[in-house]
Each structure stands twice: as structure tokens, then as C-alpha cells.
Amino acid sequence: MNTIKNINNLSVNNNRGFSFFDAHCHLQEPEIIWDIDGIISRWKENSGNTIVCCGTKESDWQAVAHIASTYNNIIPCFGVHPWFVEDVSEKWFYDLEKYINLQSNYYKYSKPFIGEIGLDHVLKNIDKKKQEIIFKAQLGMAKELHIPVSIHIRKGWDILIKIIKHIGPICDGGVIHSYSGSADMIPILEKYGFYISFSGSVTHPNNKKVQKSLKKVSPERLLIETDSPAILPYYPDLESENQKSIYSDSPNPKWTTKLFQIGLNEPCNIFMVATAISKILGISLSEVALRTACNGKELFLK
Numbered sequence: 001m002n003t004i005k006n007i008n009n010l011s012v013n014n015n016r017g018f019s020f021f022d023a024h025c026h027l028q029e030p031e032i033i034w035d036i037d038g039i040i041s042r043w044k045e046n047s048g049n050t051i052v053c054c055g056t057k058e059s060d061w062q063a064v065a066h067i068a069s070t071y072n073n074i075i076p077c078f079g080v081h082p083w084f085v086e087d088v089s090e091k092w093f094y095d096l097e098k099y100i101n102l103q104s105n106y107y108k109y110s111k112p113f114i115g116e117i118g119l120d121h122v123l124k125n126i127d128k129k130k131q132e133i134i135f136k137a138q139l140g141m142a143k144e145l146h147i148p149v150s151i152h153i154r155k156g157w158d159i160l161i162k163i164i165k166h167i168g169p170i171c172d173g174g175v176i177h178s179y180s181g182s183a184d185m186i187p188i189l190e191k192y193g194f195y196i197s198f199s200g201s202v203t204h205p206n207n208k209k210v211q212k213s214l215k216k217v218s219p220e221r222l223l224i225e226t227d228s229p230a231i232l233p234y235y236p237d238l239e240s241e242n243q244k245s246i247y248s249d250s251p252n253p254k255w256t257t258k259l260f261q262i263g264l265n266e267p268c269n270i271f272m273v274a275t276a277i278s279k280i281l282g283i284s285l286s287e288v289a290l291r292t293a294c295n296g297k298e299l300f301l302k
Ligand SMILES: [Zn+2]
Pocket: 024, 025, 026, 054, 116, 227
């Protein structure tokens, strides 16, 4: 059982006694950035506290830096996502270091971290060797600078473990975002210093694999995320009051946000992920929120 240490240091901005920590999303994406003021205000209204905003390619780092220097409680991450390794310029590594090393008062809330980086062996058209080279370089930078990493991994688990064994445990921590691996991998990943984050994919009732994995995660390693604007949580019928009752114990849901209606995700939907997790684990929504916020703080804000 997690002792929920440091919980008194989390600024809780509502009278429910808890607030959410979205451990991974992409506010800089063009599909949603036009509504950033609305996104941030709905996030706060719906008990949102901290958001980790991850860059995915050189061309979006500037937008991530701008968001984290403009809005409160945004943790910026910079990295090259495995989908974009073919697009890197000659100076990508130098530029990445530049964004990581911007003077500490540039970002409003926290220093930056490295992500989203990783390996994707599901998509067949991206050079696996190049993915590995770019991933290793970024892991090396994180290790040298003593900062956590946010990792995307689909299949390729054996290569991940080989790389981690080679460079050594992630001493400063890391998170496997939107976990899609097997339950058997969980203790191995935890041993190597990883937190495990679950996205809207856990809300799908038929996703038995992810439910099994969730049950295997140690309480002090669990995180939640939206991966906005991707992975809209399962919500079968926006019109049905019966279906709305799935999330009836959630704080002030805003069912009708324009983004939701057009199939785009945003951080205020985190309560749907938290509600699904509370039902699968048999614990209260507030416990999920408190536990994951505490873990997020432990990883990123220690
Ligand atoms: Zn992502």
C-alpha cells in the first residue's frame, strides 16, 4: 500500500480533496492547441493539477517550451518519438540539449525532462536500427543529466531490456506511457526503475490484457495519463444517460466539450481513465487520483 507521502505538498485546487496528474499528453498538437485556454480552464474546473506535455519531434519543441513558459503546472518534456526518427536534422541532438538546458526560470513550473522517446516495432515502415540509435542517444543524455524519461514502446520489449541492461538502470526514473505490454513484463520494468502509466485504452471493457497488467503494477509505480489529443476514452454513446452513469461518481464531467464531440481527447478526460482504474482495482476514485498524483510528483518533481 502506498503511504501517499508528500501528499500535503500537492496543491489541491478544489474542495474534493484530490486533484489529477496527467502524466503524458501533447498540448502542442495542432488539432487542439487552438483551444488551449479552454483546455486549461476545463482541466482546472475538473480537478486537474499537473500536466506533463511531451514533444515528439524537433518542429514541436518550440511550442512545448512556449506552453510551459506560459501556463502554470505544465511539466515540459522534449524528445524525438520513434515515429519521427527519419525526420531529424543534423543538429537535433544539440537542439534537444538546448531546450533541456534553457535557464531554470524559463519554464514556469518545473525543469524539463526527456520524452517522448522509444521504440515502435508495430509500424513496419520505420527503420528499427535508426529508432534504436536515436533512442539510445536520448537515454544517454537523460542519464548524464540525471533526469527522467517518458517512453513509448510497442512490441520490441526484448530490445528495450537489452538497451537498459547495456546502459544500466534508469536511476532517475522513467515512465512507460500508455502501457500495452504483458503483465509479466511489469515486475521487470519496475526493477529497472520504471513507472507504468495507463491511458484511455484501460477504459475499454474488452481490453483484458491491459486490465491484467494494471493489476500487476505496484501502487507506488502507477501513473495515469490522457495522451491527448489521442486515445479518447471509451464512451459508447454520448447521448445515453445510462452510459453517462458509468462515470457518475466523477467530478463535474464536461460531456459536451467541442473537442470530445469531434473525437479529440483533452486532459480533463483523465477522470474517465481514473474511474476505469478505480473499478478494475476496487479502490475509490479519490485514491486513484491521490496515489497517481503522488507518484507523478515523486518521479518528476522530486
Ligand atoms: Zn504520446
